[in-house]
Amino acid sequence: MTGSPVWHPFTQHGLSEPIPLITRADGAAIFDADGTRWIDAISSWWVVTHGHCHPRIIAAIRAQAERLDQLIFAGWTHEPAETLARELVAITPEPLTRVFFSDSGSTSVEVALKMALGYWANIGAPRHRILVMEHSYHGDTIGAMSVGARGVFNRAYAPLLFDVGTIPFPAPGKEQATLDALEAACREHPAAFIVEPLILGAGGMLIYPPHILAEMRAICAAHDVLFIADEVMTGWGRTGTMFACDQAAVAPDIMCLSKGLTGGSIPLAVTLCAEPIFAAHFSEDRGKTFYHSSSYTANPIACAAANANLAIWREEPVQARIDALSAMQADHLARLSGHARLTNMRRLGTIAAMDVRVSDHGYLSDLAPRLAAGFRERGVLLRPLGNTIYVMPPYCVAPADLDQIHGAIGEVLETI
Ligand SMILES: *Cc1c(COP(=O)(O)O)cnc(C)c1O
Numbered sequence: 001m002t003g004s005p006v007w008h009p010f011t012q013h014g015l016s017e018p019i020p021l022i023t024r025a026d027g028a029a030i031f032d033a034d035g036t037r038w039i040d041a042i043s044s045w046w047v048v049t050h051g052h053c054h055p056r057i058i059a060a061i062r063a064q065a066e067r068l069d070q071l072i073f074a075g076w077t078h079e080p081a082e083t084l085a086r087e088l089v090a091i092t093p094e095p096l097t098r099v100f101f102s103d104s105g106s107t108s109v110e111v112a113l114k115m116a117l118g119y120w121a122n123i124g125a126p127r128h129r130i131l132v133m134e135h136s137y138h139g140d141t142i143g144a145m146s147v148g149a150r151g152v153f154n155r156a157y158a159p160l161l162f163d164v165g166t167i168p169f170p171a172p173g174k175e176q177a178t179l180d181a182l183e184a185a186c187r188e189h190p191a192a193f194i195v196e197p198l199i200l201g202a203g204g205m206l207i208y209p210p211h212i213l214a215e216m217r218a219i220c221a222a223h224d225v226l227f228i229a230d231e232v233m234t235g236w237g238r239t240g241t242m243f244a245c246d247q248a249a250v251a252p253d254i255m256c257l258s259k260g261l262t263g264g265s266i267p268l269a270v271t272l273c274a275e276p277i278f279a280a281h282f283s284e285d286r287g288k289t290f291y292h293s294s295s296y297t298a299n300p301i302a303c304a305a306a307n308a309n310l311a312i313w314r315e316e317p318v319q320a321r322i323d324a325l326s327a328m329q330a331d332h333l334a335r336l337s338g339h340a341r342l343t344n345m346r347r348l349g350t351i352a353a354m355d356v357r358v359s360d361h362g363y364l365s366d367l368a369p370r371l372a373a374g375f376r377e378r379g380v381l382l383r384p385l386g387n388t389i390y391v392m393p394p395y396c397v398a399p400a401d402l403d404q405i406h407g408a409i410g411e412v413l414e415t416i
Pocket of ligand 1 (some may be wrong): 104107109137139140201202230231232233234258259315
């Protein structure tokens with residue numbers, strides 16, 4: 001073996017693509033030891049909201065680390081978690097009253113699924129089937145993969161994935177088919193429907209309108225099917241509002257949050273639920289306990305970072321930054337929309353996405369890495385999903401940096 005022992009995620013090491021070594025980050029930029037600068041146009045996998053190394057978040061991490069670094073969270077508690085849970089209940093849709101901590105988006109989804117099945121088991125009416133939306137992504141653990149789209153990414157593990165009911169994506173003009181399919185599936189008493197509100201991220205930045213989200217929620221409510229909103233990507237302002245559910249006035253039964261929860265500084269996730277789900281587990285019978293934990297559940301340093309994120313939301317003009325970025329993204333999309341190689345220009349809040357026209361599929365398989373290499377050479381970190389290029393920068397991105405990102409897209413398209 002030569003070189004680094006590190007096995008990188010979603011990386012084909014056999015293709016010998018360069019893996020830059022980053023030593024420092026600031027705002028919307030990352031740097032290597034030579035001082036080469038790249039604009040982080042995808043917020044380091046959708047997590048960095050206010051910008052890298054926000055002084056307030058870093059200060060909170062430092063202060064908390066010196067006071068209480070880690071604590072078993074079964075049977076013990078600490079102020080950063082108590083404060084964070086109270087704040088989260090206050091800012092999320094009203095029926096959500098309880099907060100369960102974990103460490104990643106995937107684990108928050110596992111917790112959501114276990115809460116749903118635990119609810120039905122504990123009220124003495126067991127249900128097991130989960131409904132999902134076509135093209136969804138909910139994470140890479142076995143349960144999260146089971147409720148996500150099947151494809152090359154999980155083919156080897158398919159025998160381990162549990163069976164789900166799949167509702168078609170509400171593509172323009174086909175919304176009624178989605179609602180009809182959901183209604184029919186709900187009549188068979190599934191445990192829950194899990195969905196990414198308003199935009200399917202890893203599935204290719206596929207956008208659908210708020211009224212469809214609201215109608216799907218109403219169908220689940222009418223049939224007593226738990227509605228799980230996976231806001232792991234959409235939360236924390238990405239879609240233009242604090243949560244995507246806010247745009248449809250939707251209150252889910254269960255909500256998953258991670259990525260931007262700590263401003264993108266340190267791993268943390270939460271699964272919030274409505275009171276009946278907690279109540280179904282509340283008992284003098286130990287058998288009804290919610291048997292789930294991870295070693296670092298509600299790590300105090302991570303909770304302190306999340307509390308700093310919430311303070312930034314309260315005290316800095318975050319919404320104004322989001323609105324300004326959203327408007328700039330719209331302008332750039334309008335400018336690129338004449339490009340012969342681009343189609344399906346779309347935007348939701350701060351997220352801009354477009355598809356590269358491709359004719360044959362063999363070509364498609366290496367299109368994304370070739371585009372990414374072109375962007376990297378032009379000082380921009382972008383990581384297309386198949387033939388979909390998307391721009392999702394931290395909210396602090398400077399107009400000149402956004403010009404450079406979209407300029408690089410136009411340039412790189414000329415080279416392929
Ligand atoms: C990223 C993502 C996840 C998984 O989160 P991890 O922290 O990567 O485990 C789950 N759901 C959605 C919608 C995501 O975008």
